[in-house]
Amino acid sequence: METKSEAFILFPSHSDGLALEKVLKANRVEYTIVPTPRALSKCCGISIRIDPEDIHLVEDLLNSNSLINIEGIHTLKKRKNTFFNL
Secondary structure, three states: OEEEEEEEEEOOOHHHHHHHHHHHHHOOOOOEEEEOOOOOOOOOOEEEEEOHHHHHHHHHHHHOOOOOOOOEEEEEEEEEOOOOOO
């Protein structure tokens, strides 16, 4: 099986997540709003999934938008099934 990493940004509130979404959209950073993975938090909040290669870019955007609070950026390995390893 192949493994692929995904990065998730966690937030203390939905409004922080939506604020970062606007910044990411304005800067043309690819993202997806997803439920927070159970492996990262027991709460039922939203998180933003980004490509791990964009972490430094997102950190720079967060540094220039200090009103947006995050709980952290976490990377998880996602196992991808191939045709022969089902």
